[in-house]
Amino acid sequence: MLIIGAGGHATELLQSMEPLAAATNLFFYDDVTPDLPALLFGRFPVLRSEAEARVLFARDNTFALGLGGTTIRWKIAQRFQALGGQLVSVIAESASISPYDVVLGPGLNVMQNALISSSTQIGEGTLVNAAASVHHNTELGRYCVVSPGARVLGRCQVEDFCLIGANATILADIRVGHNSTIGAGAVVTRHVAPNSVVVGVPARPIGVGHKA
Ligand SMILES: CC(C)(COP(=O)(O)OP(=O)(O)OC[C@H]1O[C@@H](n2cnc3c(N)ncnc32)[C@H](O)[C@@H]1OP(=O)(O)O)[C@@H](O)C(=O)NCCC(=O)NCCS
Incomplete structure (x- = not known):
């Protein structure tokens, strides 16, 4: 390989x-x-x-x-x-992926101690980094990056090419539009428009087109 x-x-x-x-x-x-x-x-x-x-x-x-x-x-x-x-895909032995209703695209990196819960979908080429978690009924698009320690709670929809910074939390039922960046440590409480950058607790937009 x-x-x-x-x-x-x-x-x-x-x-x-x-x-x-x-x-x-x-x-x-x-x-x-x-x-x-x-x-x-x-x-x-x-x-x-x-x-x-x-x-x-x-x-x-x-x-x-x-x-x-x-x-x-x-x-x-x-x-x-x-x-x-x-x-x-490369999936760490210590990652926990539910055997129930999980659909994984090709080309993933699922790193050490990541959690992927039941009834989730992860699109092609996405990286779920160490100790990050993706919870029930959440859908992650293609070529997203979920940074170390980030949490995407239940029933979220994260569209293609989003970066979720280290230790960020996306609360349940949130939609994150494509090509958006969630700053490290942010807590996302509202839907995020496409091409946004949001930071802070609660997360607020700071501009467009940024990437880590
Ligand atoms: C959100 C982010 C993309 C912004 O990067 P940037 O466009 O270069 O922005 P800047 O560093 O110029 O910061 C712009 C403003 O936002 C603030 N800011 C930046 N990141 C922040 C964050 N995570 N939380 C709170 N405020 C933040 C800065 O302090 C600055 O505020 P100011 O204008 O009052 O001085 C970046 O800081 C970030 O958090 N990236 C995620 C990194 C990460 O987790 N990588 C994982 C690697 S494995």
């Missing part, structure tokens, strides 16, 4: 794959960062070009998203699928 990215989130993703990481044939990909070692942690090869990725994909075409931003995850998914890659 090829993990796209070799930076902070990619290394956390590697940790979330333990104890199986050591037994998996893992490669990383980064063609933007200068001065990377050839082997990450002295062990995992870092591919530096699409030509190298194509060679790997000829024997194993699975890849996972190892970057933490909403739009970059989407762009990378498009790019590596166009190279013949198959987008797959």
Whole structure:
């Protein structure tokens, strides 16, 4: 499997794959960062070009998203699928995912101690980070990021490309419009319009078009 990215989130993703990481044939990909070692942690090869990725994909075409931003995850998914890659999910062993009525899209990252409750849907390419929770009857769109410790309570609807900051709480029955950002630590008590940035307790808009 090829993990796209070799930076902070990619290394956390590697940790979330333990104890199986050591037994998996893992490669990383980064063609933007200068001065990377050839082997990450002295062990995992870092591919530096699409030509190298194509060679790997000829024997194993699975890849996972190892970057933490909403739009970059989407762009990378498009790019590596166009190279013949198959987008797959990485789900930490310690994550708790209800066996009841959960629909998971491809290409997810579900990190350590995340909780995904019953009757939920998580769209393609979404990242549910460590100790974040997504509660009953909630729907998360495609390429969202739920940051560490954030909580999305019951019956919420979070549209595509939303970023929910660390330790934010979205109260039950809230709708968050597409491409919105919820600031770290915010408590969201009202619906959030598309393309908004909201911060604070209770959360209030501060502008449009921002991203973490
Ligand atoms: C909301 C956020 C996107 C705003 O970023 P920004 O557009 O660069 O905004 P700025 O830092 O210029 O701050 C604008 C104002 O909002 C305030 N603000 C920013 N983030 C805030 C937050 N989370 N809670 C309360 N106020 C916040 C700033 O203090 C500033 O106030 P001022 O105008 O009175 O000085 C960002 O601060 C944030 O919370 N990102 C989430 C980070 C995160 O959790 N990442 C997860 C990584 S795993």
